[in-house]
Amino acid sequence: MKKFNQILCVAVLTLFSTVMYAQTTIKGKVLDSEMNSPLPGANVLVKGTSTGVTTDFEGTFSITTDANSGEIVISYVGFNSVTIPFSGNTDVGNITLSPDNSLDEVVVIGGGLIDLASDRETPVAVSTIKASEIQQKIGAGDVTTTLVNTPSVYVSGQESGFGDSNIRVRGFDQDNTAFLLNGQPINGMEDGKMYWSNWSGVSDIANAVQIQRGLGSSKLAISSVGGTVNFVTKSTDKREGGFAAVTTGYNNYLKTAAGYSTGLNEKGFGATVMLSHWQGDGYNLGTKGEGQTYFLSFGQKINDSHFLNFLITGAPQSHDQNYRKSISDYLEYGKKYNYNYGYRNGEYLSLRTNFYHKPVANLNWDWTISDKSSLSTVVYASWGRGGGTGSYGNGNTYIDGGVTENGLINWDAVVDYNNSVEGGIGNGNTYTGSAIRASMNNHAWYGLVTNYETELTDNLTLNVGGDLRTYKGTHFRQLVDLLGLNGFDEGQTSAQYPDGYIVSNTYSINPWSTVFNFADEDDRIDYDYDERINYGGIFGQLEYASEKVSAFFQGAVSNQSHVRWDRFNYDEANEESETINNTGYNVKAGGSYAVTENSKFYVNAGYYSRQPYHDNIYLNYTNEVNPLTENEKILGLEAGYTISTSNFSASLDLYRTSWKDRVESSSFTDSDTNELFYRTNEGVEQLHSGAELTLAYRPFDALRINGFASVGNWKYKGDAQTTIRNEALETLSVETEDVDGGEVGGAAQTTIGLGVNYEIVERFSIDADYRYNDNLYADVGAVKENLELPSFGVMDLGLSYKMLVGQDKMNSISFRFNVNNLLNEEYISQSSTAYQAEAGDATYMGLNQDNQVYFGNLRTWNFGIRYKF
Numbered sequence: 001m002k003k004f005n006q007i008l009c010v011a012v013l014t015l016f017s018t019v020m021y022a023q024t025t026i027k028g029k030v031l032d033s034e035m036n037s038p039l040p041g042a043n044v045l046v047k048g049t050s051t052g053v054t055t056d057f058e059g060t061f062s063i064t065t066d067a068n069s070g071e072i073v074i075s076y077v078g079f080n081s082v083t084i085p086f087s088g089n090t091d092v093g094n095i096t097l098s099p100d101n102s103l104d105e106v107v108v109i110g111g112g113l114i115d116l117a118s119d120r121e122t123p124v125a126v127s128t129i130k131a132s133e134i135q136q137k138i139g140a141g142d143v144t145t146t147l148v149n150t151p152s153v154y155v156s157g158q159e160s161g162f163g164d165s166n167i168r169v170r171g172f173d174q175d176n177t178a179f180l181l182n183g184q185p186i187n188g189m190e191d192g193k194m195y196w197s198n199w200s201g202v203s204d205i206a207n208a209v210q211i212q213r214g215l216g217s218s219k220l221a222i223s224s225v226g227g228t229v230n231f232v233t234k235s236t237d238k239r240e241g242g243f244a245a246v247t248t249g250y251n252n253y254l255k256t257a258a259g260y261s262t263g264l265n266e267k268g269f270g271a272t273v274m275l276s277h278w279q280g281d282g283y284n285l286g287t288k289g290e291g292q293t294y295f296l297s298f299g300q301k302i303n304d305s306h307f308l309n310f311l312i313t314g315a316p317q318s319h320d321q322n323y324r325k326s327i328s329d330y331l332e333y334g335k336k337y338n339y340n341y342g343y344r345n346g347e348y349l350s351l352r353t354n355f356y357h358k359p360v361a362n363l364n365w366d367w368t369i370s371d372k373s374s375l376s377t378v379v380y381a382s383w384g385r386g387g388g389t390g391s392y393g394n395g396n397t398y399i400d401g402g403v404t405e406n407g408l409i410n411w412d413a414v415v416d417y418n419n420s421v422e423g424g425i426g427n428g429n430t431y432t433g434s435a436i437r438a439s440m441n442n443h444a445w446y447g448l449v450t451n452y453e454t455e456l457t458d459n460l461t462l463n464v465g466g467d468l469r470t471y472k473g474t475h476f477r478q479l480v481d482l483l484g485l486n487g488f489d490e491g492q493t494s495a496q497y498p499d500g501y502i503v504s505n506t507y508s509i510n511p512w513s514t515v516f517n518f519a520d521e522d523d524r525i526d527y528d529y530d531e532r533i534n535y536g537g538i539f540g541q542l543e544y545a546s547e548k549v550s551a552f553f554q555g556a557v558s559n560q561s562h563v564r565w566d567r568f569n570y571d572e573a574n575e576e577s578e579t580i581n582n583t584g585y586n587v588k589a590g591g592s593y594a595v596t597e598n599s600k601f602y603v604n605a606g607y608y609s610r611q612p613y614h615d616n617i618y619l620n621y622t623n624e625v626n627p628l629t630e631n632e633k634i635l636g637l638e639a640g641y642t643i644s645t646s647n648f649s650a651s652l653d654l655y656r657t658s659w660k661d662r663v664e665s666s667s668f669t670d671s672d673t674n675e676l677f678y679r680t681n682e683g684v685e686q687l688h689s690g691a692e693l694t695l696a697y698r699p700f701d702a703l704r705i706n707g708f709a710s711v712g713n714w715k716y717k718g719d720a721q722t723t724i725r726n727e728a729l730e731t732l733s734v735e736t737e738d739v740d741g742g743e744v745g746g747a748a749q750t751t752i753g754l755g756v757n758y759e760i761v762e763r764f765s766i767d768a769d770y771r772y773n774d775n776l777y778a779d780v781g782a783v784k785e786n787l788e789l790p791s792f793g794v795m796d797l798g799l800s801y802k803m804l805v806g807q808d809k810m811n812s813i814s815f816r817f818n819v820n821n822l823l824n825e826e827y828i829s830q831s832s833t834a835y836q837a838e839a840g841d842a843t844y845m846g847l848n849q850d851n852q853v854y855f856g857n858l859r860t861w862n863f864g865i866r867y868k869f
Contacts, residue, residue, distance in 0.1 A: 163197025
């Protein structure tokens with residue numbers, strides 16, 4: 001009996017220990033819901049633990065845990081996550097993941113750098129556009145047109161050429177909105193501006209675009225007065241596949257594109273390549289364009305802790321432009337009129353062509369240091385080459401007989417005029433003769449951004465990092481077409497060539513050749529100068545998050561140095577300017593409270609002391625330093641409420657942004673004395689406040705409804721002071737103008753939009769987006785009385801169909817048809833001057849002080865086919 005009891009005791013202990021140390025196995029297979037194909041590389045994690053695996057090349061997984069029950073979370077780049085319960089050993093079978101419309105799972109590389117709103121618990125005013133939507137709705141526009149159905153965002157045309165658009169957020173121009181590409185800043189370092197034709201390839205390579213209005217979640221030492229736009233590009237895809245696409249559209253628009261990815265192999269290496277070509281005649285006459293996009297990405301998963309990705313992309317392009325004109329010209333020749341082109345010997349020739357090639361390369365390193373810490377770093381470079389053409393001399397559109405009866409340039413008459421110039425040599429000092437020149441804006445930009453993130457406790461997370469940049473810009477003019485001349489004598493135009501010199505070489509405006517082929521210093525005309533800007537910043541963020549409460553604090557400080565070399569206005573001994581250093585900083589803080597599991601209140605505040613841009617530091621592109629330039633001061637306050645259920649979400653955002661101590665400089669020459677004078681506007685203040693509402697409702701699976709509304713109150717405050725100085729910087733006059741209460745122009749202060757997407761049958765859908773714009777004022781700067789322009793509405797319509805093909809229905813062919821249409825077009829008159837508001841994908845931008853308008857698209861269409869395998 002005693003022996004039996006001993007055996008029984010051993011058996012019970014053995015059974016108990018077996019139960020105590022038994023492990024549970026969960027297995028299954030992960031599929032793409034659209035293609036019904038395996039998803040290799042999907043993440044499978046036991047919720048609440050660090051235990052996780054990835055699916056194999058067949059999409060299958062098997063994960064072992066000590067827990068007898070619980071949940072697993074399955075996620076994959078660009079798809080919605082799924083949570084599955086388990087109890088004991090479980091085979092969950094086939095799990096399908098559907099495409100995700102947020103950015104929570106989009107980022108593959110540089111995740112710590114891209115500053116997505118989802119990285120912070122405290123909400124911000126944010127909108128996200130996914131790759132599939134960009135591909136559907138981009139048409140012939142640039143990537144900014146995907147943001148038109150966003151509150152407080154106004155996208156407009158400039159010169160009515162391909163890529164000549166402008167985006168304003170909460171009434172602030174794009175030099176006051178921060179733009180990032182995979183975590184690297186891309187605003188121009190000299191003036192903060194964006195030239196979207198240089199980034200025409202972003203729509204081809206974008207994984208998603210996220211716009212954070214106002215303060216945003218960016219940790220960089222940048223000043224997002226209006227907001228922050230993150231362009232998240234494709235990287236090295238984890239699975240093998242590719243696509244081919246063709247789009248045709250209004251006025252002979254044609255675009256072809258193809259891409260292929262090897263997927264990550266067993267050694268962790270993969271490559272992705274994409275190429276595209278586009279061409280078209282443009283909406284307005286004389287706005288032809290063409291370009292290409294290339295994208296190469298190589299990824300290497302060294303081990304579970306280290307991932308490297310190198311990519312290079314570029315979008316060489318050229319497009320003819322239609323610069324703004326007075327309304328009387330349009331009334332005489334029609335709304336598509338453009339006087340910047342004509343015919344020479346019967347062949348088309350434009351006076352105004354923008355051409356540019358800007359290769360961008362970056363190397364990303366993601367290091368998972370531990371379960372709690374990670375480091376993301378990107379080293380990047382860009383080399384911009386190109387510019388814009390225009391007239392040089394006095395014979396293009398300014399001589400008798402130089403303009404034909406239909407309002408076009410008579411190039412044959414220009415050549416005849418040049419044949420009468422003595423010796424066939426034009427003169428740059430007297431502007432005798434006529435040629436086409438190019439204003440070149442070359443640059444080389446190198447930088448590094450790094451971010452370290454660590455969980456200090458279960459509720460407290462710390463981010464710290466740095467942002468280093470060095471930029472050199474070179475600006476000059478070169479000859480493109482002598483129009484029958486033998487050369488141009490620069491006479492006394494350059495201080496370093498007092499005896500003058502003759503330039504006879506011309507240079508191509510092909511954006512591929514201009515990368516290496518441009519004029520040397522002794523072959524340049526009109527002006528020639530360099531600018532060097534060095535930038536260094538550090539930033540940090542501390543965030544606390546619990547079930548109900550979250551709070552954060554961010555801070556950044558940066559220093560900029562500026563210097564320029566001018567080889568035309570100064571002799572060699574004095575060509576280098578004084579070096580200017582200035583320091584700026586920003587601080588942000590905020591918090592949120594979860595009222596329920598699905599609703600949350602938040603408040604954010606931020607203060608910026610922003611250094612002035614390079615072009616405002618030096619007076620009128622000379623080495624003379626503006627003595628009144630100081631840091632601009634921005635104070636932003638925000639509050640909001642968000643709510644979401646399984647089929648409904650809404651957010652209400654309130655904001656108030658004050659922008660003070662702006663300094664803007666210009667110059668003019670007295671026509672009688674030929675003396676140079678400087679004009680400086682100081683003390684301009686803007687106060688922007690408003691409310692934004694976004695709604696999304698899905699009453700049943702086939703129907704999605706989206707809506708937005710924004711009401712702004714954007715005004716100038718106080719007085720604007722104008723100071724006139726002579727060339728010796730002696731103050732000649734100071735005038736103060738009352739601009740208090742003047743309306744800020746250039747963007748509609750009231751916008752309302754409604755969008756509907758209905759799936760008629762499986763994979764066949766129709767969608768419509770309507771937006772209404774009101775309280776739009778002329779873009780004439782700080783004035784007391786501004787002209788209100790007509791309100792207008794725009795309707796975008798689309799049809800989509802996806803057909804599954806192939807033996808296993810794993811491939812697809814997608815068809816897409818888009819139409820956008822201005823619903824009203826109106827002229828108004830005031831003070832005997834006519835003005836027009838117009839819209840489309842590129843809408844009315846504003847009116848300048850010369851009674852000239854920007855003319856953009858009114859009605860366009862496009863049709864595309866995309867094959868995915």
